[in-house]
Amino acid sequence: MSALLQRLAWSVVILLGVSFLTFTVAYVIPSDPARTVAGPKADRQTLATIRRELGLDQPLPVQYARYVTRLLRGDFGRSYLTRQNVLDAILDRLPATAFLALASLVPSALVGIGVGCLTARTRGAAADLSVLTGSLVLLSVPPFWLGMLLLYFFAYRLQLLPLGGFGAANVVLPACALGCGNAAYYARLLHTNLREVLDQDYIRTARAKGLTPLQVYGKHALRNALIPLTTLLGLDLAALLSGVVLTETVFNWPGLGRLAVEAVFNQDIPVIMGTVLFSALLIVGANVIVDCLYLLIDPRIRYRRT
Numbered sequence: 001m002s003a004l005l006q007r008l009a010w011s012v013v014i015l016l017g018v019s020f021l022t023f024t025v026a027y028v029i030p031s032d033p034a035r036t037v038a039g040p041k042a043d044r045q046t047l048a049t050i051r052r053e054l055g056l057d058q059p060l061p062v063q064y065a066r067y068v069t070r071l072l073r074g075d076f077g078r079s080y081l082t083r084q085n086v087l088d089a090i091l092d093r094l095p096a097t098a099f100l101a102l103a104s105l106v107p108s109a110l111v112g113i114g115v116g117c118l119t120a121r122t123r124g125a126a127a128d129l130s131v132l133t134g135s136l137v138l139l140s141v142p143p144f145w146l147g148m149l150l151l152y153f154f155a156y157r158l159q160l161l162p163l164g165g166f167g168a169a170n171v172v173l174p175a176c177a178l179g180c181g182n183a184a185y186y187a188r189l190l191h192t193n194l195r196e197v198l199d200q201d202y203i204r205t206a207r208a209k210g211l212t213p214l215q216v217y218g219k220h221a222l223r224n225a226l227i228p229l230t231t232l233l234g235l236d237l238a239a240l241l242s243g244v245v246l247t248e249t250v251f252n253w254p255g256l257g258r259l260a261v262e263a264v265f266n267q268d269i270p271v272i273m274g275t276v277l278f279s280a281l282l283i284v285g286a287n288v289i290v291d292c293l294y295l296l297i298d299p300r301i302r303y304r305r306t
Contacts, residue, residue: 007291011284018280019071019273023064026269036267037080067273076277077270079263086274089259094241096166097255100178100248101240103171108179109233112186117222119187120194131191138184144246147177151250164252174251178244182236186229193225231290238286242279 034050035042042050051057055066070077076086119131150173155163162170197203198221206216243256252258256275263271 007288011288014284015277015280016068019068019277020064022273022276023067024060026273027060027063033080033267033269036269071277076274079271080268081266086270089271090256090274090278093243093254093256093259096253097241097243097248097257100171100174100244100253100255101237103175104178105182105233105237105240107175108183109186111179111183113190113229115183115187116190116194117217120191120198131187135184135188138181141181142246143177143181143244144250146180147174147247147250150177164250166254170251170253174247174253177247177251178240186232189232190225190229193228194221197221197225230293234286234290234293235283238279238282241282243275 033054033056034047037050037054038046048057055063058066067077074087076090078085079089082089115131151163154161154173161172164170203216203221206220211219241256243258243260245257245261247253248255248257249261256278259271260275262268263275
């Protein structure tokens with residue numbers, strides 16, 4: 001429990017650091033938020049009024065203190081262009097991103113775990129070499145480039161799937177673009193870890209006791225081999241929920257990634273800062289959840305910490 005509380009305290013420190021860096025970078029870039037709000041033809045008096053209303057005439061430390069105070073109340077600010085609450089804009093886009101994240105992560109995890117388990121006992125065989133070669137090829141292909149190839153063949157040439165947009169049919173191609181590389185990496189990681197675990201003395205002892213291969217795999221080997229994969233799955237889910245910028249842009253997917261891109265092009269600083277901080281919150285939260293899952297997967301960790 002004390003280790004978990006310590007991790008939560010460090011998470012707060014990390015989020016404060018992210019907020020400070022994001023705030024600093026956002027207000028150092030050569031842009032004028034007042035002109036973004038008022039438009040390029042606004043006069044000086046109008047710009048001065050907007051700067052005063054937004055608090056931009058205050059020193060940066062004062063602006064940052066006000067920003068953190070608003071964050072503690074759950075206020076991420078308002079968009080300079082649409083005047084929509086930033087948190088509301090993020091939550092509006094989150095379901096689409098979550099749909100894409102789960103549609104890509106769940107099948108890729110199931111395929112990766114299945115292939116890794118099936119080929120873990122082979123050494124130098126065709127299945128082993130195939131997993132290694134296939135994982136290297138798929139990991140070398142950028143998801144957005146693979147997405148464009150999928151769009152060209154399956155949407156443009158064969159016209160089997162939509163070119164873009166949001167929906168059950170629309171999610172197939174971006175989920176494949178994101179999931180292929182992940183499935184290959186999960187399969188290779190579990191393949192390597194499981195093969196190392198199967199060489200341990202306690203696995204030989206379990207076999208000597210007469211346990212079935214299913215019991216050896218499921219109860220002893222797989223549970224220990226899944227620990228590194230659990231970390232990776234938690235971080236990948238957080239990264240996907242943060243918005244996959246290039247993939248969402250290629251497939252015109254209305255998620256957090258596209259929201260961040262639109263904010264950058266429009267120099268909408270509150271939205272930029274909100275999406276970055278929200279992404280950091282998801283990643284930090286995923287790390288804490290993974291720590292809790294460790295205690296369930298491997299009780300020895302709980303014993304060492306107590």
